[in-house]
Amino acid sequence: MKQKEGKKLTLSIIGSRGYPYVYGGFETFVKELSERLVNKDVRVIVYCQKNLFSTFPKQVNGVELVYIPTLPYKSLNQIIHCFFSIIHATFSKTDVLLVVNLAAGPMGWIPKLSGKKTMINVDGLEWLRPKWKGFGSKYFYYAAKIAVKLYDQIITDADAMRDVYLKEFKTDSKVIAYGAPKFSEVTDQDKLIYPSNSYYLIVGRLIPDNNADLIISAFLKSNSIKKLIVVGDVPYKDEYALSLKKLQNDRLIFTGYIKDQQQLMALYQNCFMYLHGHKFGGTNPAMLKAMSNHCAILALNTKFNQEMLNNGAFGLFFEEDENSLIQQFELIESNPAIPENLQKVVAKGLTQKYNWDSITDEYIKVAENLVQKNS
Numbered sequence: 001m002k003q004k005e006g007k008k009l010t011l012s013i014i015g016s017r018g019y020p021y022v023y024g025g026f027e028t029f030v031k032e033l034s035e036r037l038v039n040k041d042v043r044v045i046v047y048c049q050k051n052l053f054s055t056f057p058k059q060v061n062g063v064e065l066v067y068i069p070t071l072p073y074k075s076l077n078q079i080i081h082c083f084f085s086i087i088h089a090t091f092s093k094t095d096v097l098l099v100v101n102l103a104a105g106p107m108g109w110i111p112k113l114s115g116k117k118t119m120i121n122v123d124g125l126e127w128l129r130p131k132w133k134g135f136g137s138k139y140f141y142y143a144a145k146i147a148v149k150l151y152d153q154i155i156t157d158a159d160a161m162r163d164v165y166l167k168e169f170k171t172d173s174k175v176i177a178y179g180a181p182k183f184s185e186v187t188d189q190d191k192l193i194y195p196s197n198s199y200y201l202i203v204g205r206l207i208p209d210n211n212a213d214l215i216i217s218a219f220l221k222s223n224s225i226k227k228l229i230v231v232g233d234v235p236y237k238d239e240y241a242l243s244l245k246k247l248q249n250d251r252l253i254f255t256g257y258i259k260d261q262q263q264l265m266a267l268y269q270n271c272f273m274y275l276h277g278h279k280f281g282g283t284n285p286a287m288l289k290a291m292s293n294h295c296a297i298l299a300l301n302t303k304f305n306q307e308m309l310n311n312g313a314f315g316l317f318f319e320e321d322e323n324s325l326i327q328q329f330e331l332i333e334s335n336p337a338i339p340e341n342l343q344k345v346v347a348k349g350l351t352q353k354y355n356w357d358s359i360t361d362e363y364i365k366v367a368e369n370l371v372q373k374n375s
Helices: 025-039 077-090 102-107 135-150 159-169 212-221 239-245 261-270 285-292 303-308 322-334 337-349 356-374
Strands: 010-014 043-049 063-068 096-099 117-121 153-156 199-203 227-231 252-256 273-276 297-300 316-318
Touching: 010 025, 010 077, 025 043, 025 063, 025 356, 043 077, 063 077, 077 096, 077 102, 096 356, 102 117, 102 135, 117 356, 135 159, 153 159, 153 356, 159 303, 199 212, 199 261, 199 285, 212 227, 212 239, 212 252, 212 322, 227 261, 261 285, 273 285, 285 297, 285 303, 285 337, 297 303, 316 322, 322 337
Parallel strands: 010 043, 010 096, 043 063, 096 117, 117 153, 199 227, 199 273, 227 252, 273 297, 297 316
Antiparallel strands: none
16 A cells, blocks of 8 residues: 555665665665665665764765764674664654664664664674674664564564574564566776686685685695686685685785776676675575676575576585585586576576566565555
8 A cells, every 4th residue: 555645665675884875785785775765765764883984974865864873892882883773763753663683683663763664674684693792693683573573563574484484483574585687798898807707706704604714625625727707805804814824825816805896896797706605694695696697607506596597597505514525526527518508597587586576576565565464
Protein backbone atom coordinates (compact mmCIF):
# COMPACT_ATOMS: atom_id res chain seq x y z
CA MET A 1 0.00 0.00 0.00
CA LYS A 2 1.32 3.43 -0.90
CA GLN A 3 1.82 6.31 1.48
CA LYS A 4 -1.00 8.83 1.82
CA GLU A 5 -1.28 11.02 -1.25
CA GLY A 6 1.28 13.80 -1.19
CA LYS A 7 3.42 12.15 1.53
CA LYS A 8 6.67 10.47 0.60
CA LEU A 9 7.82 7.27 2.21
CA THR A 10 10.78 8.20 4.41
CA LEU A 11 13.50 5.63 5.04
CA SER A 12 16.45 6.04 7.42
CA ILE A 13 19.50 3.83 6.76
CA ILE A 14 21.69 3.09 9.79
CA GLY A 15 24.78 0.98 10.36
CA SER A 16 27.14 1.78 7.49
CA ARG A 17 30.04 4.20 7.55
CA GLY A 18 27.95 6.61 5.53
CA TYR A 19 27.29 8.09 2.12
CA PRO A 20 28.91 8.63 -0.32
CA TYR A 21 31.85 7.12 1.59
CA VAL A 22 32.35 3.87 -0.37
CA TYR A 23 34.74 1.68 1.59
CA GLY A 24 33.23 -1.78 1.72
CA GLY A 25 30.27 -3.95 0.87
CA PHE A 26 27.65 -2.24 3.00
CA GLU A 27 28.78 1.21 1.93
CA THR A 28 28.38 0.18 -1.71
CA PHE A 29 24.99 -1.27 -0.81
CA VAL A 30 23.91 2.02 0.79
CA LYS A 31 25.08 4.01 -2.23
CA GLU A 32 23.39 1.80 -4.82
CA LEU A 33 20.15 1.46 -2.86
CA SER A 34 19.75 5.02 -1.60
CA GLU A 35 20.34 6.65 -4.98
CA ARG A 36 17.74 4.40 -6.59
CA LEU A 37 15.27 4.99 -3.77
CA VAL A 38 15.58 8.74 -4.31
CA ASN A 39 14.91 8.23 -8.03
CA LYS A 40 11.76 6.32 -7.06
CA ASP A 41 10.52 9.27 -5.00
CA VAL A 42 11.46 7.90 -1.58
CA ARG A 43 12.94 10.29 0.97
CA VAL A 44 16.21 8.75 2.16
CA ILE A 45 18.23 9.68 5.25
CA VAL A 46 21.64 8.05 5.70
CA TYR A 47 23.45 8.18 9.04
CA CYS A 48 27.20 8.76 8.67
CA GLN A 49 30.17 8.28 11.01
CA LYS A 50 31.20 11.90 11.48
CA ASN A 51 34.91 11.20 12.03
CA LEU A 52 35.25 9.75 8.50
CA PHE A 53 34.20 12.98 6.78
CA SER A 54 36.02 16.28 6.33
CA THR A 55 32.99 18.18 5.01
CA PHE A 56 29.39 17.81 6.12
CA PRO A 57 26.87 18.60 3.39
CA LYS A 58 23.27 18.05 4.45
CA GLN A 59 22.39 16.43 1.13
CA VAL A 60 24.25 14.71 -1.71
CA ASN A 61 22.51 13.43 -4.86
CA GLY A 62 19.16 13.86 -3.16
CA VAL A 63 20.22 11.69 -0.20
CA GLU A 64 19.87 13.47 3.15
CA LEU A 65 22.80 13.01 5.52
CA VAL A 66 23.03 13.02 9.31
CA TYR A 67 26.50 12.93 10.92
CA ILE A 68 26.77 11.13 14.24
CA PRO A 69 30.06 11.00 16.18
CA THR A 70 31.50 7.77 17.54
CA LEU A 71 34.64 6.49 19.26
CA PRO A 72 37.67 5.52 17.12
CA TYR A 73 37.89 1.96 18.49
CA LYS A 74 37.54 -0.89 16.01
CA SER A 75 35.46 -3.07 18.32
CA LEU A 76 33.12 -0.34 19.60
CA ASN A 77 32.73 2.34 16.94
CA GLN A 78 29.91 0.63 15.03
CA ILE A 79 27.93 -0.25 18.14
CA ILE A 80 28.16 3.29 19.54
CA HIS A 81 27.39 4.87 16.19
CA CYS A 82 24.36 2.61 15.65
CA PHE A 83 23.05 3.33 19.15
CA PHE A 84 23.04 7.12 18.80
CA SER A 85 21.84 6.94 15.19
CA ILE A 86 18.86 4.80 16.16
CA ILE A 87 17.97 7.15 19.00
CA HIS A 88 18.08 10.11 16.60
CA ALA A 89 15.98 8.30 13.96
CA THR A 90 13.48 7.08 16.57
CA PHE A 91 12.46 10.64 17.39
CA SER A 92 12.62 11.94 13.83
CA LYS A 93 9.89 12.02 11.18
CA THR A 94 11.14 8.89 9.43
CA ASP A 95 8.68 6.08 8.65
CA VAL A 96 10.99 3.06 8.63
CA LEU A 97 14.48 2.35 9.94
CA LEU A 98 16.64 0.09 7.77
CA VAL A 99 19.54 -1.18 9.89
CA VAL A 100 22.45 -2.77 8.02
CA ASN A 101 24.62 -3.88 10.92
CA LEU A 102 23.94 -6.88 13.15
CA ALA A 103 25.76 -5.09 15.99
CA ALA A 104 22.54 -3.10 16.38
CA GLY A 105 20.45 -6.23 16.88
CA PRO A 106 19.79 -5.60 20.61
CA MET A 107 18.78 -1.98 19.87
CA GLY A 108 15.57 -2.90 18.07
CA TRP A 109 13.50 -1.96 21.12
CA ILE A 110 14.40 1.73 20.87
CA PRO A 111 12.25 2.61 17.80
CA LYS A 112 9.27 1.01 19.51
CA LEU A 113 9.26 3.98 21.90
CA SER A 114 7.86 6.12 19.09
CA GLY A 115 6.13 3.40 17.09
CA LYS A 116 8.67 3.42 14.27
CA LYS A 117 8.80 0.37 12.01
CA THR A 118 12.10 -1.44 11.58
CA MET A 119 13.91 -3.87 9.32
CA ILE A 120 17.43 -5.24 9.66
CA ASN A 121 19.71 -6.77 7.06
CA VAL A 122 21.60 -9.32 9.14
CA ASP A 123 24.37 -9.93 6.56
CA GLY A 124 26.59 -12.95 7.31
CA LEU A 125 27.43 -15.29 10.18
CA GLU A 126 29.23 -12.66 12.24
CA TRP A 127 29.43 -14.83 15.36
CA LEU A 128 31.56 -17.38 13.49
CA ARG A 129 34.13 -14.92 12.14
CA PRO A 130 37.61 -15.43 13.66
CA LYS A 131 38.00 -11.70 14.36
CA TRP A 132 35.15 -11.87 16.90
CA LYS A 133 36.60 -14.46 19.25
CA GLY A 134 35.38 -14.73 22.81
CA PHE A 135 33.02 -11.98 23.91
CA GLY A 136 32.64 -10.62 20.37
CA SER A 137 31.40 -13.96 19.08
CA LYS A 138 28.94 -14.30 21.96
CA TYR A 139 27.70 -10.74 21.43
CA PHE A 140 26.96 -11.23 17.73
CA TYR A 141 25.18 -14.52 18.36
CA TYR A 142 23.08 -12.81 21.02
CA ALA A 143 22.52 -9.86 18.66
CA ALA A 144 21.13 -12.19 16.00
CA LYS A 145 19.03 -14.09 18.52
CA ILE A 146 17.46 -10.93 19.93
CA ALA A 147 17.16 -9.11 16.58
CA VAL A 148 14.64 -11.67 15.31
CA LYS A 149 12.43 -10.77 18.28
CA LEU A 150 12.83 -6.99 18.23
CA TYR A 151 12.79 -6.02 14.53
CA ASP A 152 9.63 -6.00 12.46
CA GLN A 153 11.32 -7.53 9.41
CA ILE A 154 14.46 -9.65 9.13
CA ILE A 155 16.21 -9.49 5.75
CA THR A 156 18.77 -12.03 4.57
CA ASP A 157 20.69 -11.71 1.31
CA ALA A 158 20.79 -15.38 0.32
CA ASP A 159 18.51 -18.40 0.49
CA ALA A 160 21.22 -20.27 2.38
CA MET A 161 21.28 -17.51 5.00
CA ARG A 162 17.49 -17.69 5.31
CA ASP A 163 17.93 -21.41 6.06
CA VAL A 164 20.45 -20.57 8.82
CA TYR A 165 18.00 -18.23 10.56
CA LEU A 166 15.16 -20.71 10.21
CA LYS A 167 17.25 -23.49 11.75
CA GLU A 168 19.19 -21.49 14.36
CA PHE A 169 16.59 -18.93 15.47
CA LYS A 170 13.30 -20.44 14.26
CA THR A 171 12.62 -17.23 12.33
CA ASP A 172 11.79 -16.73 8.68
CA SER A 173 13.18 -13.80 6.73
CA LYS A 174 12.71 -11.95 3.49
CA VAL A 175 15.48 -12.78 1.01
CA ILE A 176 16.69 -9.71 -0.84
CA ALA A 177 20.09 -10.25 -2.43
CA TYR A 178 22.95 -7.86 -2.98
CA GLY A 179 23.16 -6.32 -6.45
CA ALA A 180 25.73 -6.90 -9.17
CA PRO A 181 27.38 -4.02 -11.04
CA LYS A 182 26.69 -3.65 -14.73
CA PHE A 183 29.40 -4.89 -17.07
CA SER A 184 31.46 -2.18 -18.72
CA GLU A 185 34.46 -3.29 -20.72
CA VAL A 186 37.68 -1.48 -19.91
CA THR A 187 39.32 -0.55 -23.21
CA ASP A 188 42.05 1.75 -21.87
CA GLN A 189 45.18 -0.37 -22.09
CA ASP A 190 46.93 1.89 -19.58
CA LYS A 191 44.60 0.47 -16.93
CA LEU A 192 45.93 -3.04 -17.50
CA ILE A 193 48.89 -3.47 -15.15
CA TYR A 194 49.64 -7.15 -15.90
CA PRO A 195 49.29 -9.14 -19.14
CA SER A 196 45.90 -10.75 -19.73
CA ASN A 197 45.52 -14.30 -18.35
CA SER A 198 48.91 -14.13 -16.61
CA TYR A 199 47.57 -14.03 -13.06
CA TYR A 200 45.08 -15.30 -10.52
CA LEU A 201 43.18 -12.62 -8.62
CA ILE A 202 42.01 -12.23 -5.02
CA VAL A 203 39.91 -9.21 -4.01
CA GLY A 204 38.93 -8.68 -0.38
CA ARG A 205 39.96 -7.65 3.10
CA LEU A 206 43.00 -9.42 4.53
CA ILE A 207 41.15 -11.13 7.38
CA PRO A 208 41.30 -14.81 8.39
CA ASP A 209 37.78 -15.80 7.29
CA ASN A 210 38.55 -14.76 3.69
CA ASN A 211 41.27 -17.46 3.64
CA ALA A 212 43.92 -15.46 1.79
CA ASP A 213 46.55 -17.29 3.86
CA LEU A 214 45.32 -20.69 2.69
CA ILE A 215 45.16 -19.63 -0.96
CA ILE A 216 48.58 -17.96 -0.88
CA SER A 217 50.26 -20.92 0.82
CA ALA A 218 48.80 -23.39 -1.67
CA PHE A 219 49.70 -21.17 -4.61
CA LEU A 220 53.33 -20.75 -3.52
CA LYS A 221 53.63 -24.55 -3.05
CA SER A 222 52.12 -25.24 -6.44
CA ASN A 223 53.94 -25.38 -9.77
CA SER A 224 51.77 -22.63 -11.22
CA ILE A 225 53.37 -20.55 -13.96
CA LYS A 226 50.99 -17.66 -13.19
CA LYS A 227 51.25 -14.81 -10.72
CA LEU A 228 48.84 -14.22 -7.82
CA ILE A 229 47.58 -10.64 -7.45
CA VAL A 230 45.99 -9.76 -4.09
CA VAL A 231 43.85 -6.61 -4.01
CA GLY A 232 42.80 -5.33 -0.59
CA ASP A 233 44.09 -4.73 2.91
CA VAL A 234 42.74 -3.76 6.32
CA PRO A 235 42.48 -0.10 7.47
CA TYR A 236 44.31 -0.75 10.73
CA LYS A 237 47.56 -2.29 11.97
CA ASP A 238 47.10 -6.05 11.95
CA GLU A 239 49.55 -8.93 12.45
CA TYR A 240 47.65 -11.33 10.19
CA ALA A 241 47.67 -8.91 7.25
CA LEU A 242 51.29 -7.94 7.90
CA SER A 243 52.44 -11.57 7.94
CA LEU A 244 50.83 -12.14 4.54
CA LYS A 245 52.33 -9.05 2.95
CA LYS A 246 55.80 -10.13 4.07
CA LEU A 247 55.48 -13.08 1.65
CA GLN A 248 55.43 -10.81 -1.41
CA ASN A 249 57.80 -11.92 -4.17
CA ASP A 250 57.94 -12.14 -7.98
CA ARG A 251 54.99 -14.57 -8.03
CA LEU A 252 52.89 -12.95 -5.30
CA ILE A 253 51.95 -9.27 -5.50
CA PHE A 254 49.93 -7.20 -3.00
CA THR A 255 48.43 -4.05 -4.49
CA GLY A 256 46.69 -2.75 -1.36
CA TYR A 257 43.43 -0.91 -1.96
CA ILE A 258 42.75 0.15 -5.55
CA LYS A 259 40.55 3.24 -5.61
CA ASP A 260 40.60 3.59 -9.41
CA GLN A 261 37.54 1.52 -10.34
CA GLN A 262 38.56 1.27 -14.00
CA GLN A 263 41.89 -0.21 -12.96
CA LEU A 264 40.15 -2.66 -10.63
CA MET A 265 37.68 -3.71 -13.34
CA ALA A 266 40.62 -4.21 -15.73
CA LEU A 267 42.18 -6.59 -13.20
CA TYR A 268 38.94 -8.56 -13.00
CA GLN A 269 38.38 -8.66 -16.74
CA ASN A 270 41.88 -9.87 -17.59
CA CYS A 271 42.61 -12.37 -14.83
CA PHE A 272 43.15 -16.04 -15.62
CA MET A 273 40.89 -16.95 -12.72
CA TYR A 274 39.34 -15.20 -9.73
CA LEU A 275 39.94 -16.96 -6.38
CA HIS A 276 37.28 -16.57 -3.71
CA GLY A 277 37.96 -17.83 -0.19
CA HIS A 278 35.20 -16.00 1.73
CA LYS A 279 33.64 -18.35 4.25
CA PHE A 280 30.89 -16.77 6.36
CA GLY A 281 29.03 -14.28 4.18
CA GLY A 282 25.84 -14.60 2.17
CA THR A 283 25.77 -12.87 -1.22
CA ASN A 284 29.30 -11.54 -1.64
CA PRO A 285 29.96 -8.23 -3.48
CA ALA A 286 33.45 -9.21 -4.70
CA MET A 287 32.07 -12.45 -6.18
CA LEU A 288 29.30 -10.50 -7.93
CA LYS A 289 31.92 -8.19 -9.44
CA ALA A 290 33.84 -11.22 -10.65
CA MET A 291 30.70 -12.68 -12.21
CA SER A 292 29.66 -9.42 -13.87
CA ASN A 293 33.19 -8.99 -15.28
CA HIS A 294 33.10 -12.48 -16.85
CA CYS A 295 35.75 -14.05 -14.62
CA ALA A 296 36.36 -17.74 -14.37
CA ILE A 297 35.86 -18.39 -10.65
CA LEU A 298 37.40 -20.88 -8.21
CA ALA A 299 35.61 -20.55 -4.86
CA LEU A 300 35.69 -22.12 -1.42
CA ASN A 301 33.06 -24.83 -1.22
CA THR A 302 30.40 -23.27 1.04
CA LYS A 303 26.61 -23.30 0.75
CA PHE A 304 26.68 -19.56 0.09
CA ASN A 305 29.19 -19.82 -2.77
CA GLN A 306 27.34 -22.85 -4.14
CA GLU A 307 24.15 -20.77 -4.26
CA MET A 308 25.82 -17.90 -6.10
CA LEU A 309 27.51 -20.18 -8.65
CA ASN A 310 24.45 -22.41 -9.08
CA ASN A 311 26.09 -25.53 -7.63
CA GLY A 312 28.98 -25.46 -10.09
CA ALA A 313 27.22 -24.29 -13.26
CA PHE A 314 29.12 -20.99 -13.17
CA GLY A 315 32.33 -21.80 -11.30
CA LEU A 316 34.60 -24.38 -9.68
CA PHE A 317 35.12 -25.12 -5.98
CA PHE A 318 37.95 -26.07 -3.65
CA GLU A 319 37.88 -27.53 -0.16
CA GLU A 320 39.45 -25.78 2.82
CA ASP A 321 42.86 -27.44 2.53
CA GLU A 322 46.01 -26.78 0.53
CA ASN A 323 46.03 -30.05 -1.42
CA SER A 324 42.58 -29.37 -2.82
CA LEU A 325 43.73 -25.99 -4.08
CA ILE A 326 47.00 -27.28 -5.50
CA GLN A 327 45.11 -29.97 -7.42
CA GLN A 328 42.74 -27.35 -8.82
CA PHE A 329 45.65 -25.15 -9.93
CA GLU A 330 47.20 -28.11 -11.78
CA LEU A 331 43.88 -29.12 -13.35
CA ILE A 332 43.01 -25.62 -14.54
CA GLU A 333 46.43 -24.74 -15.93
CA SER A 334 46.68 -28.03 -17.81
CA ASN A 335 43.17 -27.52 -19.26
CA PRO A 336 42.86 -23.87 -20.36
CA ALA A 337 39.49 -24.67 -21.94
CA ILE A 338 38.04 -24.88 -18.40
CA PRO A 339 38.49 -21.19 -17.51
CA GLU A 340 37.67 -20.17 -21.09
CA ASN A 341 34.29 -21.92 -20.91
CA LEU A 342 33.52 -20.50 -17.47
CA GLN A 343 34.24 -16.97 -18.70
CA LYS A 344 31.59 -17.44 -21.40
CA VAL A 345 28.79 -18.60 -19.07
CA VAL A 346 29.41 -17.01 -15.65
CA ALA A 347 27.39 -13.84 -16.26
CA LYS A 348 24.28 -15.96 -16.89
CA GLY A 349 24.17 -16.50 -13.13
CA LEU A 350 23.31 -12.84 -12.59
CA THR A 351 19.54 -13.17 -12.68
CA GLN A 352 16.98 -10.58 -11.53
CA LYS A 353 17.80 -11.70 -8.00
CA TYR A 354 21.05 -9.70 -8.25
CA ASN A 355 19.61 -6.70 -10.13
CA TRP A 356 19.85 -3.43 -8.18
CA ASP A 357 16.59 -2.01 -9.56
CA SER A 358 14.66 -5.14 -8.61
CA ILE A 359 16.32 -5.13 -5.20
CA THR A 360 15.29 -1.51 -4.66
CA ASP A 361 11.67 -2.35 -5.53
CA GLU A 362 11.75 -5.19 -2.97
CA TYR A 363 12.94 -2.86 -0.20
CA ILE A 364 10.20 -0.37 -1.07
CA LYS A 365 7.56 -3.12 -0.90
CA VAL A 366 8.77 -4.26 2.51
CA ALA A 367 8.86 -0.71 3.87
CA GLU A 368 5.40 0.13 2.52
CA ASN A 369 3.94 -3.07 4.01
CA LEU A 370 5.40 -2.18 7.39
CA VAL A 371 3.92 1.32 7.24
CA GLN A 372 0.55 -0.11 6.25
CA LYS A 373 0.55 -2.32 9.36
CA ASN A 374 1.16 0.82 11.41
CA SER A 375 -1.84 2.66 9.98
